[in-house]
Amino acid sequence: MLCFFIDTQYYMLEPKHVALKYPSVLPGQKTVPPGLALVIIPTFNEAENIGRLLSELADRYPLTLDILVIDDNSSDGTADIVRSMQLMTRGLYLMMRSQKLGLGTAYIAGFGYALQKGYRYIIEMDADYSHDPVVIQRFMDAMCSSHLVIGSRYMNNTVNVVNWPLGRLILSKMASIYTRLVTGMPVADPTSGFKCFSAEVLRALNFDRINSQGYSFQIEMNFRVWKKGFSITEIPIVFVDRSVGKSKMSRKNIREAVWIVWWLKIKSIIGLL
Numbered sequence: 001m002l003c004f005f006i007d008t009q010y011y012m013l014e015p016k017h018v019a020l021k022y023p024s025v026l027p028g029q030k031t032v033p034p035g036l037a038l039v040i041i042p043t044f045n046e047a048e049n050i051g052r053l054l055s056e057l058a059d060r061y062p063l064t065l066d067i068l069v070i071d072d073n074s075s076d077g078t079a080d081i082v083r084s085m086q087l088m089t090r091g092l093y094l095m096m097r098s099q100k101l102g103l104g105t106a107y108i109a110g111f112g113y114a115l116q117k118g119y120r121y122i123i124e125m126d127a128d129y130s131h132d133p134v135v136i137q138r139f140m141d142a143m144c145s146s147h148l149v150i151g152s153r154y155m156n157n158t159v160n161v162v163n164w165p166l167g168r169l170i171l172s173k174m175a176s177i178y179t180r181l182v183t184g185m186p187v188a189d190p191t192s193g194f195k196c197f198s199a200e201v202l203r204a205l206n207f208d209r210i211n212s213q214g215y216s217f218q219i220e221m222n223f224r225v226w227k228k229g230f231s232i233t234e235i236p237i238v239f240v241d242r243s244v245g246k247s248k249m250s251r252k253n254i255r256e257a258v259w260i261v262w263w264l265k266i267k268s269i270i271g272l273l
Contacts, residue, residue: 036064037121037140037196040110043069044100046127047076051085056133058089065136066091066119068110069127072100103193104217108207115202123196131194135237139196147201147230150187150222151194151237163241175257179219182261188234190222191215191257201230209273215257223264227273 039057043050050069057067071079071094082094095109107124114122121143125131135151142149153160154176161169172191179190195218205224212220226232267273 036119037061037123037136038066038068038110038114038117038119039123039125039136040107040114041067041069041125041127042072042103042106042110043074043078043082043127044072045074045076045078047074047078047081049128050078051081053127053129053133054082054085054089054092057136058092060133061136062090064140066093068093068095068113070095070097070106070110072097072106102213104210104213107217108210111197111202111207115199118199120199121196122199122202124193126193130240132237132240135194135235136196138235142233142235143196143198145231146233147198148222148225148232149196150189150192150232150234152187152189152192152234153237153239154189155234155236156188158236160236160238161241162238164239171254175215178258179261183219183223183265185223185226187222187226187232190219192237193218194237194239197225198230201225201228204228204230212256212260214252215254216260219257219260220264223268224273227268 041050041053054067054069057065067089069079069082069092071082073079073096079094079096082092086092086094093113095113097106097109111122121140123136123139125136131151139149139151154173159169159173161172164172175191176189179185180187183190205221205228210217210220210224222232264273
C-alpha cells in the first residue's frame, strides 16, 4: 500500500475493491464520484453548532473530504441550516430520519451509505465542536499503517479534557479502565467518539449484530474490530466540552456501557460475536 501527500490532499494507491450492494439510503439522490473520505456527523438539535463546523470542514478539506449529516428530525432548524449550506458546499449530504433513533443506528446508516458510495475512509465526529477538525488530517496520516484510528483523550496516563465537570471526567476515565479490565482490549480510550475506519474494516463487520448506543456503541465497534484482528492506532486529542447546546448523554447510555462489556466478552468466548 503506497501513501503520499500533496499539500493538504491525501492520496492512496491500492487495488480497487469490488463495490458492495447496499440498499439506497438517500432515495432519489444521484450518484456522485466518491471522495477519498467521508465524515459522518449525527445531529439532534445542533443548530447552534452545525453551521460553523461544516464551514470549517469545507474550508480545511475542500477536495479530500465529503460530509454526511444524519439528522434525527431536529426541531431547532438544524436540517434547514445544512440544506442552505448544500447550495454552496461541495460534497455535503443530508440524511433525514423521522425521529430520534440513537447514535448507534445513525452511524450504522452512515456506514452503509459510505460503503455504497465507495469511500475509502469513514470518520465519526460529533456535531458540538468538541472534536477539533484539524485532527482529521492526522487521522488520514495514521491510516497509512492502521485499519482503525481512535482519537484518544487518555493516552500515556494523561487526561486531555477541557470544561468537563469532575464527576463526568471520573465517570469517563473509570469507564475506560473498566472496559480494558473486562475485555482485555488494549485501547486507552474505548468510549471515544472521534475515530476513522477503513472501508475494509466496515465491510468485515455484520451491522445487523450491532444494537448498542452511545458509549456502548463505541466500545462495541472497537471490540469487534479488535477481535477481527485489524490494527488499531490511538492518537492524542484534546476534547473540549460543548460551549452551546445540551449534552445527549443519558443514564440509559451509562447503564448500557456497564453490562455491554460483559456481553461482548461472553459472546466472544462462546464464539457468537
